Amino acid sequence: MMSLNTQSDEEPMARFKPVGEVINMSEKREETIAVQPKFQCRDVRVFYGDNEALHGIDIEVAKTGVTALIGPSGCGKSTFLRVFNRMNDTIPTARVTGEVLMDGENIYAKHVDPVLLRARVGMVFQKPNPFPKSIYDNVAYGPRIHGLATTNDELDAIVEKSLKRAGLWNEVKDRLKDPGTGLSGGQQQRLVIARAIAVNPEVILMDEPASALDPIATAKLEELIDELKEKYCIVIVTHSMAQAARVSQKTAFFHLGYLVEYDETQAIFTNPKDQRTQDYITGRTG
């Protein structure tokens, strides 16, 4: 159904310059400690003003694969997702305490620049938000500001590759100069995924990426997530139990700001240990 061009994956990617020194270190470490998780959260609390929205979350997220965050509305899934790329920093009232280790380094340490971090941890929002620019410029924006391409040909290659990985290339290759906002909702969502991929991140965060899409566009998106999980660490927030079951390997269930249960997706859906998890799953899927 989708034509993902995977043969040439490694070769153009090698041309990308690593963003910051940290990546090199982490790659080296990967060889020695292969099982180290991508993220380790220790007692993460998020406050909005005086209101504590997340109460001490401890969790480990694997290097590759899909981790789903589920739970009733207002339980703090989006808030927790924004912990990973420090987007909570952009909310004036929000405050994060605790430790979040990415490849063993605390991303909330003083010397860490959140701007650099966000180049390594991409994000896809609930409502597709392409820039009011051309399709090409949407994808090229990240590589441009990070100086990932030195020539126009290189930039073209990055754009093409990113759109291919996002499964959008065949649909838009003849109209790269058209506005990105002129695409359909599902195409827009894949465009912003391509935009995120173009920066060469290690992690992709997705906040209910399919909630504004119809079933066919959703199926395409899920297929894409399935492809991407081989290479990226993906954390996805979803309200659809079925979607969580289909795309994720690990599932975390949140309730009222607490992490209630975190396990293999299989286990969560077939054999939940906590009553609240069971109620939520059965209530929703019922």
Add this chain to the structure above:
Amino acid sequence: MSQSTSAASVHNSDQALKRLKARKSAESRFRFFGIGAIFAAVLMLGWLLNSIVGTGYTAFYQHYMTIDVELTESIVDPDGVRDPDELRKANFRKIMQEAIYARFPEVTDRKEKIALFKVISASGATDQARQMVYQNPSLVGETLTLSVPTSDDVDQLLKGYIDRNAPEARRKVTDQQIAWVDALKATGEIKSKFNWTFFTATDSRDPELAGIAGAVVGSLMALFVAFVVSVPVGVGAAVYLEEFAPQNRFTDFVEININNLAAVPSIVFGLLGLAVFLNFFGMPRSAPLVGGLVLALMTLPTIIIATRSALRAVSPSIVDGALSLGASHTQAVFHHKVPLAAPGILTGSIIGIAQALGETAPLLMIGMVAFVTEIPSTLTEPASALPVQIFLWSDSAERAWAERTSAAIIVLLTVLITMNAVAIFLRNKLERRW
């Protein structure tokens, strides 16, 4: 409770129908008031325009008399040296008098001769002859056919503003003058022409020679200064306040003051300009430079407020998208927010500047109210401004001035409407269609 057993009965009962009727009549009342308000506004606007255009349109044409003028050497150049500077001082008034007496040889009485000379614009006609001879001394001795402006009274008479049936003593033109003018009109020697003078001349003591060119140039210079100063400063201040300024008491204080400044009467800005630019910095009085700076001060709050609201109207999801790609806050603002807000910023700036164009009071305070008979060529020369010119002319009671006042208002309004139209056009054009 008792009657709400079935849902249908609640919405079909008499009371429900009454409520529906009341709601409908309330809605139609509101619509009626709305239409009434718009009608009243359009009516008043129409009235205003009608009265201005009705009084003003006649100033766009003027009556000229074609007359043969003999440049008698004995009067113009008695020494016969043809020195242009000497020629300029010659008695051209006499030349013009002789010319018109020659046209009516039957007039011999001294008083009648004076009345006859009053048919043409004395200074208009003499200046014209003087200029021609100054530029081309070889004309001395020749007979020229000139088209000279008639006096403002004759012009008004021919435009129908002087009642011919009124008793002679209460009229500005005598019966005799009327007879001469009618005769000249019948032979085609007096004709009405488009009044180019109004657009090319500067202010004058004589209405038939007065124009708005000086005031327009003064206004344009002041606006240029105002634009160059207020747009960069205003947009810069707004972007900083909106995006980068820390939220604290000081910035709150600045914000409140900016909002208050927008409501400060313009004459206060004039006083400020007088105190700061003239008295403290010692800049020249009546100069478009100072006028522009004062107008810039006045426009700043408008531009800042418009820019901030344009920035606020940009969807935060766009900024979030940029930030999530690793753009810094500054990059997100300048790559995405400001370009998306640009149409709104531009519209706000143009409307602010257009308002400044119509301001009179602050310019009065810094002396741009002088009687200036030269078109300014630098920013520091004394100049007038269009609204000030209107203010000055509106002071004179004569009919010819009233006409020119309205004509100048028409020009001012045309410029304002054009500027606003440009603002709307630019906004529609620049606004991303996607």
